[in-house]
Amino acid sequence: MGSFLIGFVLPLLLLTAALVNWSLISLVDLIAFLLIQFVAPKIGFRFRRRLLLLWPVIIFSTFVIVCQVVYLVIWACKGYKWNLVDAWWMKLIGFMIVKSWKSPSVVYFLVGQLLALFVALIDIYGNNFGLDPWRDSCWGHFLTVVDHLGSHLRVASCLLLPAIQLVVGISHPSWVFLPFFIGSCAGVVDWSLTSNFLGLFRWWRLLQLYACFNIILLYVYQLPVNFPSMFQWMADFVGLFKVSSNTEWPEICAGFSLILFYIMLSSIQCDLEEMDVIVSSRESSMTEHLLPSKHSFFIRESR
Known part of the structure; x- marks a missing residue:
């Protein structure tokens, strides 16, 4: 529960x-x-x-x-x-x-x-x-079903997160969303060179923190405050936008995909950390016996 x-x-x-x-x-x-x-x-x-x-x-x-x-x-x-x-x-x-x-x-x-x-x-x-x-x-049985569904959603998050990251980077081209596009490009290159699926999540820790900062920054820009003209010019230059009835769909898609990216990445961060431990200590023969048997998507892919 x-x-x-x-x-x-x-x-x-x-x-x-x-x-x-x-x-x-x-x-x-x-x-x-x-x-x-x-x-x-x-x-x-x-x-x-x-x-x-x-x-x-x-x-x-x-x-x-x-x-x-x-x-x-x-x-x-x-x-x-x-x-x-x-x-x-x-x-x-x-x-x-x-x-x-x-x-x-x-x-x-x-x-x-x-x-x-x-x-x-x-x-x-x-x-x-x-x-x-x-x-x-009945509530207990419902929670059991939800737990099973949650495990499948985590696997879906592992598969869809690189695509969501790319959507964040290209839906509203701007300086503030550029790091997500660069991370996607670096992940694709890493994946193509190493054939390791984990390469698609390159720099995921930095992108998680940056997504958190970006969400807060976008929200602060929505506050009912008359910002100075210089600040508004800088906000428009880097790619910040106001959410209103006149907001265009690329901006709405960028904001929604940014929140979805943070949620999905946060849900699988433990699996990513565990996979990083496996990759960093792959040469040790005793490591596999000492790791917890969570059987996550990345563990199955590695094996």
Whole structure:
């Protein structure tokens, strides 16, 4: 249960909450999403480390929900006559009002934060009172199916990640996406020279960190702030863009594929690290007996 909740459900909820409203509060949700994606595959079921990851999410979600509800109550009492409704710094922080009941963004945001809080509490509860209290229930069988599906998705990620990286590099040609294209070219050359499938993932650690930095940089550029003209010129020159109703499909494809690339790479980073150990110590005859028998896609390909 823990791997499914903290590895898939919680990051997805945080990413959804971050994309609902461009603000500083949502920026914290985005950073939490990136951090969980990076750390969760490594900590596994180590309970103490999971607490260090989950409790900040619980505290922050609770604080945001309370503040947003208080803000809505005050707005409902005073209406549009309240001077802080249109204050730019309130929008920058992330406080919202109900502008239209046809598309209530604040409701979607609150639901996302509440579900993230609920999922984190369930994960802590499951670890405190036994990891799988619903093992023999329908939920337990569902989680078993999800675990099997997750293993197949990891194999699919291994196969599709080089293509996704290439899409990131060519969908919106610019300086900020150029490293992904260069990494793809270097990986193809390495693969053609060595016939090693791992060559396609050349520089994957650097690209993972760069993708994380790139996502944060793109998100900061979406904040409702009047940036100086010099900064806007530099942003346009390197390839940053604003997401709006007039955004063209190459830019949307670049942003979506960038997030997908980071998610897929984070899900298989443990397999890549294990394969790096095998390649670096291939000459040792005792290494194969000492390695964990995870039987990942890369291990099977190496053997």
